[in-house]
Amino acid sequence: MTKREKRQLIYDKFDGKCAYCGCDLNGKFHIDEIEPCRRKQKMIPAHWTNGNPTTENDTSTAFVTSRWVNDGFENPEAFRIENQNPSCASCNINKHSMSLEEFRKLIAGFMKHLNEINTQYKIAKRYGLVSETNEEVKFYFELYEEDRI
Ligand SMILES: [Zn+2]
Structure with a gap:
């Protein structure tokens, strides 16, 4: 399998969407190692x-x-297709070398941060422009897999 064919298989995993946030990749993507390579x-x-x-x-x-x-x-086996997800640049850069659960905690922590220090966010929330769901962070690929069952 050529490198290009391997990239295409990874890109197609979630119909051209980021495995984490679900945005349309529009042909441009990063390859994320689910269990990070060290x-x-x-x-x-x-x-x-x-x-x-x-x-x-x-x-x-x-x-x-x-x-x-x-x-x-340390773990070259991380580079197998089963451990690789298509990712938008933002998700890939933010996940960096975190595990899925570490990345989930990071994103959940963004709400705490916004509520603690971001005045504009707090005002927008008071005026009803923002409503929080308190939902658990779910990655697109988890929802995608649930839909297929
Ligand atoms: Zn993303």
Whole structure:
């Protein structure tokens, strides 16, 4: 299977909608790992020139230090299609490397945050422009799967 065919299979999982919020992807999407992949990193020596010699006669401006670089993944099995969802950029970036339950808690926490610190939100709510449902956060793919049963 080509990379393009694999992307298309993932895109088609929920009829071209984001697996999390359900928005139309319109052909543009990120691939999210449901159970996140965990990058491994390792420390390597790094060399660079800072351009600031310490003395007038110092022509050596190379410094040696160390830096972190990517070193593969702890769980490369995360990249199988069954563990990958089509996602809009916003959901993918916000979910980042969270599990589904961590992501659900993050979104639920947005309401608390709005009610605590966002004056415009609180005013809009007082004027009846916003009504809260207190519903549990459900991802589109969960509703999609319920509809199919
Ligand atoms: Zn989304």
